[in-house]
Amino acid sequence: MEKELACEQRTRQAGEGEGRHELDRDAETGLGVVDIQRIEKVYRKLDFRIIPAFWTLYFLCSAIRSNVGLAQTMNLAQGHDLASELNIRPKEISLGLALFYVCYVIFDLPSNLVMTRLSPRVWMSRIVIAVGIIGSCMAAMKAAWSFYLLRLLLGIVIAGMWPGMAYYLTLFYPPSRTGKRIGQYFTAAQVSAAVVSLVSAGFQKMDGLQGLVGFQWMFLLYGLVTICLGIGLLWWLPDRPLPPGETPDRTGLDKWIPQSRPALTGEDALIHYEDLTRVYRRPRWTVKDLWHVVTDWRVWPLFVMYFGVVGVGIGVQNYATVIIRGTNPNLTSIQLSLLAAPIWIMDLIAILLVTPFSDRFHRHRALFFSVPVCIQIVGLLMTTYAGSIANPWPRYGGLLLIGFGLGPTVPITMTWTNEIFQPRHGEVGVAAASALVSGLGNLGSILTTYALFAGWPTDARQGRKQYRNSTLVMVGILCLSILSAATMTVLLRHFGNGPNAKQISSGSSTSEGEVGMVDGAAKRELQERGFGRLWWSRR
Numbered sequence: 132m133e134k135e136l137a138c139e140q141r142t143r144q145a146g147e148g149e150g151r152h153e154l155d156r157d158a159e160t161g162l163g164v165v166d167i168q169r170i171e172k173v174y175r176k177l178d179f180r181i182i183p184a185f186w187t188l189y190f191l192c193s194a195i196r197s198n199v200g201l202a203q204t205m206n207l208a209q210g211h212d213l214a215s216e217l218n219i220r221p222k223e224i225s226l227g228l229a230l231f232y233v234c235y236v237i238f239d240l241p242s243n244l245v246m247t248r249l250s251p252r253v254w255m256s257r258i259v260i261a262v263g264i265i266g267s268c269m270a271a272m273k274a275a276w277s278f279y280l281l282r283l284l285l286g287i288v289i290a291g292m293w294p295g296m297a298y299y300l301t302l303f304y305p306p307s308r309t310g311k312r313i314g315q316y317f318t319a320a321q322v323s324a325a326v327v328s329l330v331s332a333g334f335q336k337m338d339g340l341q342g343l344v345g346f347q348w349m350f351l352l353y354g355l356v357t358i359c360l361g362i363g364l365l366w367w368l369p370d371r372p373l374p375p376g377e378t379p380d381r382t383g384l385d386k387w388i389p390q391s392r393p394a395l396t397g398e399d400a401l402i403h404y405e406d407l408t409r410v411y412r413r414p415r416w417t418v419k420d421l422w423h424v425v426t427d428w429r430v431w432p433l434f435v436m437y438f439g440v441v442g443v444g445i446g447v448q449n450y451a452t453v454i455i456r457g458t459n460p461n462l463t464s465i466q467l468s469l470l471a472a473p474i475w476i477m478d479l480i481a482i483l484l485v486t487p488f489s490d491r492f493h494r495h496r497a498l499f500f501s502v503p504v505c506i507q508i509v510g511l512l513m514t515t516y517a518g519s520i521a522n523p524w525p526r527y528g529g530l531l532l533i534g535f536g537l538g539p540t541v542p543i544t545m546t547w548t549n550e551i552f553q554p555r556h557g558e559v560g561v562a563a564a565s566a567l568v569s570g571l572g573n574l575g576s577i578l579t580t581y582a583l584f585a586g587w588p589t590d591a592r593q594g595r596k597q598y599r600n601s602t603l604v605m606v607g608i609l610c611l612s613i614l615s616a617a618t619m620t621v622l623l624r625h626f627g628n629g630p631n632a633k634q635i636s637s638g639s640s641t642s643e644g645e646v647g648m649v650d651g652a653a654k655r656e657l658q659e660r661g662f663g664r665l666w667w668s669r670r
Contacts, residue, residue, distance in 0.1 A: 170406055173399050177303050180394055182315050184367050185296055188259050190319035191357040192292060194327045195266035196285065197448050198353065199228060201331045201471075202346035204452045207464045211344040219275045227275075227282045232445075232576040234286025239570030242291025243298060243562045247416070251299050252368040253388055258295070259361030261288035267354030270347040294565035297545045301561045302371050302410050303394065303403075306553050307493045310546035314486030317542050321482065321534075324448060324475035331468045369394035374411050375401050409553075416559035424556050424563040432619035433548050433568045436500065439612030440540040442575025443507060443605045447474070447533055454514065454530065454598060459523050470527065474534035481538030489543050496547045497616040499539060504609050504616075506536030511609075515602045540612075544568065547619075575608060 202213035203224060214224060246254045265285045272278050296316065300309045331349060338345040366389055373379060379390070395403050404411060424430070447454070451474055452467040462470070481503060489499035513529025548568050552560035579601075 170402060173395065173402050173406075174304060174308065176399060177394055177403075178312070180369055181300070181303065182312060184364060185299075185316035186319045188255070188357075188360060188364065189292075189296070189316050190323045191353060191360060192259065192262050192289060193320040193323040194353050195262055195269075195350070195357060196231070196289065197324060198266075198269075198327065198346070198349055199224070199282075200448060200450065201327060201452065201468060202349070204456065204464045204467050205331055205335050205344075205346045205349075209338060211338055211346075212464075213346060216344060216346075217272060217274055217278055219278065223275055223278075227278045229577045230279055231282045231286040232573045234283050235290050235573050236570045236577075238287050238290035239294060239573075240563060240566040243294050243566035244421070244559075246291060246295050246298065247558055247562045250370050250388075251295070251302065252370045252391060253365065255292070255295060255299065255368060256361050256364040258289060258292045259364060260358055261361075262292075263354045263357030263359075263361055265354070266357060267351055269354070270343065270351035290570070291566065294545070294562070294569040297549060297565045297569075298558075298562045301549050301553055301558075303369075303407075305407060306546070306549040306561075308490060309549050310490040310493070310496075310542055311487045313542040313545055314482045314539065318479045318482050321475040321479040321538065324451075325472040325479075328452075328468045328471040328475075332465045335465060335468075365389045366391055372400075372403065372410060375404055410558070416557070420556065420559050421563055424552065424560050425567070427552070427555070427564070428622075429551050429555075429619070430564055430567050432615040432622070433544060433551075433564070434571050435615035436612045436619075437541070437544045437568050437572030438575040439608040439610075439615075440504065440507075440537065440544070440575075441569075441572050442579045442608055443511075443533070444537045444541065445573075445576040446579030446601075446605060447530070447537070451530065455527060474530050477531050477534035478538040481535045482542065485539035486542050486546075489539065489546070493546075493550065496543055496550075497620040500543045500547075500616050501613045503536040503539050504613050507533050507540075508536075508606050508609050510534075510536060511602045511606050515599050544572075551623075578608070579605065 199213065203221075205212055213219075214221065219227075242254075242258075262285065265281055265288060269281050269285075272281065297309070297313060300312055304312065327349075331345070334349040335345040337343075337348045340348065343351070369391055370379065372394055393400070451471040455467055455470050456462060485499055485503065489496060492499070510529040510532030513532060514526050515529075517525035517529055545565060545568070548564050549561055552564040556564070
């Protein structure tokens with residue numbers, strides 16, 4: 132109580148005079164005051180530099196990754212859909228979709244670890260350029276073998292992009308502030324799914340132009356634009372922050388690579404250094420450090436959480452038009468593309484609504500995760516049982532609910548991973564844990580793309596029971612995700628060392644219990660922001 136009174140007195144004294152700032156107190160330590168408005172201004176500057184770049188690259192890479200789903204129904208009446216052009220069956224398409232995720236699972240962790248050793252900016256640019264090249268080549272597919280090969284290569288080159296983006300954020304932001312930002316660029320996937328669905332109607336009008344069918348034009352143009360973006364990222368994205376006064380080492384191959392502007396300069400750079408000193412201390416990690424991360428039990432509940440929600444998300448993304456067509460076989464291919472777009476608009480709305488509050492109440496990540504998962508379950512059950520042959524639209528309403536429930540779950544899982552593993556294991560903890568959660572979690576994608584829907588022969592039969600078993604399996608894995616979130620919460624309370632139990636900044640991948648320096652951001656993360664400093668709470 133005395134500490135709180137002392138803090139309040141110092142706050143009043145600091146607020147006197149012209150240009151008064153809103154001040155944030157460290158209730159845990161009572162160590163003076165922090166000019167939170169000035170710090171927030173620095174992070175907003177970083178937002179303008181990083182988030183638009185991430186949003187754009189994720190938009191295009193998501194489009195290339197998921198265009199196969201749309202290609203299955205594009206120009207279906209003319210016989211120019213993917214299956215007809217390549218002379219393959221739905222089961223073979225499911226195999227090709229699954230092969231992507233097999234490579235993604237295998238190469239996710241190595242790719243993210245390479246990013247910690249090299250320039251994150253250059254590595255991210257390499258990923259985007261390679262995705263664009265493979266995407267363009269998909270326009271030349273003529274048989275099943277080329278489809279399988281390109282999906283394998285796409286999985287290899289794109290591995291590490293999603294967890295790498297989460298790792299990259301922790302170089303510039305405190306872990307508890309990354310949820311909203313991950314959500315912001317994750318909306319690119321939803322906008323991409325919606326826009327690509329709408330734009331595919333235009334590509335279908337290009338069918339036959341210059342000897343290419345509609346989906347070939349789609350792959351070619353998206354790929355070329357993505358290559359251009361990847362090259363531009365070398366100048367656009369900032370590299371890892373350096374302590375004030377230190378210059379980057381431009382030796383070896385680095386001197387031939389374009390140099391981007393520093394993320395921050397002058398006083399802004401100094402403020403960021405004082406607030407997030409942990410990211411500037413970067414000893415090289417060892418195999419022992421990596422082993423500590425891999426054997427940390429906290430990885431595995433996060434993996435199961437991600438497994439469920441990403442499996443459902445990818446399943447719906449790849450088969451949305453197929454599911455809609457199952458509810459109403461009379462719909463045209465263009466109508467199917469247009470009806471798929473609102474699913475991802477609902478997804479986007481949920482991300483923008485939920486992820487900012489999950490950051491403000493970051494001790495309750497499990498609750499912000501589980502409620503949207505329950506909404507997904509309701510949507511899946513509606514898609515399975517609602518409506519009738521005469522009125523199938525309630526089943527479509529279930530798809531909209533699934534979209535809304537999917538939105539916040541993936542960003543929240545990745546943010547929770549950052550919060551737990553950065554204080555415990557440093558930079559290698561974030562890189563390895565996010566890659567393990569994302570990579571192994573995509574085993575759920577393999578399940579839903581290969582074993583379910585068109586990959587389940589009895590489930591693919593026409594009729595009202597079409598895909599019923601597949602949706603019930605997805606309900607089951609979502610229940611496991613909720614159970615894992617609850618288990619994680621209970622275990623963290625019992626064993627400690629959760630996101631707010633050990634705010635230690637050692638600046639390296641250290642073993643548990645090694646105490647280091649506590650920076651300004653770590654002090655603030657000891658308490659939740661709640662509804663503070665929102666528009667209705669400001670005076």
